[in-house]
Amino acid sequence: MSAGRGGGVRGTRLPRAVRERQMMDAAVHTFGRRGYRVASMEEIAGLAGVSKPLVYLYLNSKEELFTACVRREARALRASVRDSVDPRLPADRQLWAGLTAFFTHTAENPDGWAVLHRQARTHGEPFALEVAAMRDEMVARVASLIGAAAREAGTAGRTPELAARDMTGLAQALVGAAESLAGWRHEDGTVSARDAAATLMNFAWVGLGELLRGERWTAR
Amino acid sequence: MSAGRGGGVRGTRLPRAVRERQMMDAAVHTFGRRGYRVASMEEIAGLAGVSKPLVYLYLNSKEELFTACVRREARALRASVRDSVDPRLPADRQLWAGLTAFFTHTAENPDGWAVLHRQARTHGEPFALEVAAMRDEMVARVASLIGAAAREAGTAGRTPELAARDMTGLAQALVGAAESLAGWRHEDGTVSARDAAATLMNFAWVGLGELLRGERWTAR
Amino acid sequence: MSAGRGGGVRGTRLPRAVRERQMMDAAVHTFGRRGYRVASMEEIAGLAGVSKPLVYLYLNSKEELFTACVRREARALRASVRDSVDPRLPADRQLWAGLTAFFTHTAENPDGWAVLHRQARTHGEPFALEVAAMRDEMVARVASLIGAAAREAGTAGRTPELAARDMTGLAQALVGAAESLAGWRHEDGTVSARDAAATLMNFAWVGLGELLRGERWTAR
Amino acid sequence: MSAGRGGGVRGTRLPRAVRERQMMDAAVHTFGRRGYRVASMEEIAGLAGVSKPLVYLYLNSKEELFTACVRREARALRASVRDSVDPRLPADRQLWAGLTAFFTHTAENPDGWAVLHRQARTHGEPFALEVAAMRDEMVARVASLIGAAAREAGTAGRTPELAARDMTGLAQALVGAAESLAGWRHEDGTVSARDAAATLMNFAWVGLGELLRGERWTAR
DNA sequence: CATGAATGAGCTTTCATTCAT
DNA sequence: AATGAATGAAAGCTCATTCAT
Structure with missing residues (x-):
């Protein structure tokens, strides 16, 4: 047989x-x-x-199987992003690299991304916590990049300070924007990972107000 | 018998x-x-x-019941946002009003927001389409606000134009950021709707780069 | 209202x-x-x-309602057949008249006939008994016509007798043949009540006639 | 969970x-x-x-299970009848053999017969069609036996011909008579398969014999 | 290493039937 | 005379899970 x-x-x-x-x-x-x-x-x-x-x-069991899937995909996504970022670069360059890796990875692993972003968060505590941890880590990472950027700008003393909570809020916004753009790319199909990353860097780093004045963020 | x-x-x-x-x-x-x-x-x-x-x-049936829920909650959210926005105001003020209403409504109707944002999008075409339509409408609305802001700035000729697709991308980012902040508020519990809206306006309108230089978006 | x-x-x-x-x-x-x-x-x-x-x-109740339907339709069918038969006529003419009435009535009341012939017999004792009684009555009536025919033929003494059981069997066959032809008419749609009755009279009566004269079919 | x-x-x-x-x-x-x-x-x-x-x-599913039952019982009944008939015998002997087999099989498999005759025909198209096909096949077979008998009798030229439709009508009558007798046997319990077959052969064949010789029943 | 055989529990859905007005 | 509101009971079907081999 x-x-x-x-x-x-x-x-x-x-x-x-x-x-x-x-x-x-x-x-x-x-x-x-x-x-x-x-x-x-x-x-x-x-x-x-x-x-x-x-x-x-x-x-x-089904539950353990799903948990294993969530862990594996979370680990893979984290690794892709982490490996793409050189911590010796300036903050905006690090963010650019991380976003590009994020958009690339999610596009190459749509099912894995669906498991993390859609399914795990929707189906109850055991899984949602797992994925929330990963997301929180990303948010914290982005928040710390924002902090680094503040130090780089050397504006610490002169300007109204950005409290930790503010930075977390901004990081949350940025991560949410990235997730949304990943979904948009998925539907649209014609937007490259770099396009998406560029859109987001302009949006986040330069700001709509500046954008409208002709300002642009560039890799250099 | x-x-x-x-x-x-x-x-x-x-x-x-x-x-x-x-x-x-x-x-x-x-x-x-x-x-x-x-x-x-x-x-x-x-x-x-x-x-x-x-x-x-x-x-x-269960399916019809769920569809009815999705429709009702979508209608309610749309109404809250629409009713809060005065179309005669400048674009940034409109966005501010809409975001505040969005954060208020989602915080006051967490279950409805969960149905729309988490459940309906996760559970197959019939429902996902319904909610995708509402979201696309919001994205389009935001994109048109961005277009209006460009005209208000009177920069149409002098600056690199923002193509329709660019504006859609930016709007997608902004909407995703808002969704993310709504979730964050929900977990955190201490962030007011105005705080969230302010964070997002600063993030989006002013840009991180400017923010770090001390620039702030204000309601005036 | x-x-x-x-x-x-x-x-x-x-x-x-x-x-x-x-x-x-x-x-x-x-x-x-x-x-x-x-x-x-x-x-x-x-x-x-x-x-x-x-x-x-x-x-x-549903049960009583159905019973009422069965009774009403049984009564109507019986009445149609009975009213068409003149008991002073010879047996074959009585049978002819009864069959014609039967085919006419069932064609004009297809739903009633379906209730009697298909539904009531299929759905358990309480109803099946009701309809069985009516059918048995019809069988008995046909059997007695066969007996009458035997007397009319004046063959009682000379030929092998038809026992009561034989006559019942023949009557059962005849009634079954009539039911079958009623269904056939219903499907075919082009056979008139008289055609059906004629087919059956030829089939049954020519045969019965010989039978009554002492003719028998044998395996050799 | x-x-x-x-x-x-x-x-x-x-x-x-x-x-x-x-x-x-x-x-x-x-x-x-x-x-x-x-x-x-x-x-x-x-x-x-x-x-x-x-x-x-x-x-x-219930539907498939029932269909499988109908098919199995139909196949079994067909096989019983077919296997009992030697096509080299004269038509009346073939009919006799087939009827005996039919009465034997239905008596030995009362539930199967109930499924075919009562349930399948009563419960909607999918099943009714299945069983109608089998019955039509039987009717056609009987009709062709009647045709063969006509040829055997060599009466083709001399007597009023039996049109195909007439033969179908007679076959319908005969099959209905057989079904009715099968039910009668079932209730009565004391009638052997040979008795039932003999009753029907007498009823049908003696009649058919005369029919084939040109005899007709008329309203006068 | 790998599978065929088997089941407890639960879910959606339908229906005959009744009560209060 | 007539109806809107409401429910107990049961049926079809699916699924995660296990045992014996």
Whole structure:
């Protein structure tokens, strides 16, 4: 009943790590498109090319499987962004690099992004907390970039201070704007990651008021 | 060969319009907190103080009930924002008014906002389209405010023009930022609607760069 | 809220007998086409132009309503057949007249015939018995016609006797043949009541005639 | 957040083919006695000694289960009749054999016969068509036997011809008579299959014989 | 390593029936 | 004479989960 050729055929014996990856891929795909509740273990197992009990053997339960998906995708997104940012650059350059990486990664992993941004946040505490932590970390990172920019500008003493809370608010706004643009890109399809990042840098860094006066943010 | 017994005691025999409102309120509450799939009709009926069949009699099906919730909440949010904006004011003042109304309304109707922002967008085409239409309308409105601001600034000839697509991108960013701040307010609890609107006006209108130089957006 | 013109308008007050007739008509129509279980009281009440409670007030329950339908239609069919038969005629002429009336009546009252022949017999004892009684009566009537024919033929002594059971069997066959032809007519649509009756008389009576003369079919 | 517990005790872990048969048997029994709408999947599952979900796993839905029953019973009845008939025999002997087989089979499979004759025809298009096809086939077969008998009798030229429609009408009558006698046997209980077949052959064939010789019944 | 067989629990939906007016 | 308001009960179907092999 088993096939002699190996490779994707149902019943073929594969090392656990490989199987687990197949399952997670299938799960991210299915959860991302259908949603946590609508996706069934049957569907996921089928897409992974294994039987349901094997999924349970390796991943224990639907809840744990989904958690594993969320963690994996969160880790991957964080890594993409972190690896793209050189902390020795000025703050605005760091932000530019991070945003570009964010838009690139979400476009290349739409299902993973859907799991994080849409599904995990919608389906109750256990998952929402996981993803909230990641988002808070990003917000904090952006807030600290804003703080760094303030120091770079050397305006600390002369200008009304930006309280920590203000910076968090600004960072929240910036992250939300990025999420929104990621969705827009997804629908539109013709906007490159750099376009999106540029739009956001102009918006955030220069401000609409300046923009209208002809001011532009540039990478140099 | 006989069937249902019928005719219990629970109901206080109210006119249909009243009952329907109670049901919709219960549904928005439940859908907003538990999610479309997890919420059960039984739960909703119980919260509304009626039996399940009455919910079906008046609202037909879970899907229709949810659609009705989405429509009602979308209409309410739109009305709040629209009514707060005086179209004779300058663009930035209009935006300020709209944002304040948005933050106020979402804070006062957290369940309705959850239905629109989280649940409806997550649970498939029929609902997502409904809410996407409302959001697109808001984005278009913001984009046209940006266009109006450009004309007000009288910079049309001298400065690089903002293409329609650019304006849409900026508007998408601004709307996403607002959504994000609404969520932040919700968690934080100590940020007033005016604080949030001010943060966003500064962020968007003045730009981080200017902000750091001490520039501020003010209502005058 | 009530209309001033009377006649079919919901809410109009009509004498009980009239209302009851409307309800029965609607019920026969609905039961005949949709079946006892599928037909809902709501549907019947709607078709009759009244509210559900009124149906209950007059006819008590679905079961009683259906029983009333069965009785009414059985009575009508019996009456049609009985009234067409002149007991002073010879047996074959009586049968001919009865069959013609049967085919005419069932074609003119397809819903009633469906209630009797299809629905009542299919949906459990209480109704099936009712209709079985009517059918048995018809079978008995046909059997007695066969007996009469035997006496008319004056063959009682000379030929192998037709036992009562044989006559019942023959009558059962004849009645079944008539039911089958009624259905065939209904589908075909181009066969007149007289055609059907003639087909059956040829089939049955020519055969019976020989039978009565002592003819028998044998396996050799 | 966890759901079903699963994995009970009832099942004796049988191969699918066996279980499927048990379910079909239970379904035919239940549908035949209680009717399509009244029979519940729970009842059928219980009678088959399994849980409801297993019935759905194997047979998909109530409708498909019923269709499968109708098909199986139709196939079985057709096979019984077909296998009993030797096409090299004269027409009357073929009819005799077929009728005997029909009466035997329906008596041995009363539930299957009820499903075909009573339930399937009563419960809407999808099923009625299935069974109508089988019945039409039987009618056509009988009609062609009548045609063969006419040729055997060599009366083609001398006597008024029997048009195709006439033969269909006669076949309809004969099949209806057989159905009726099958029901009669079922109630009476003391009539053997051969008795019933003999009654019908006498009734039909002696009549047909005369018919083929040019005899006709007339209203005068 | 991997699967076929099996089920408890729960959900949406429908319907006959009744009460208060 | 007639109806709007309301519900208990049950049915079809799905799903996460487990046991035996």
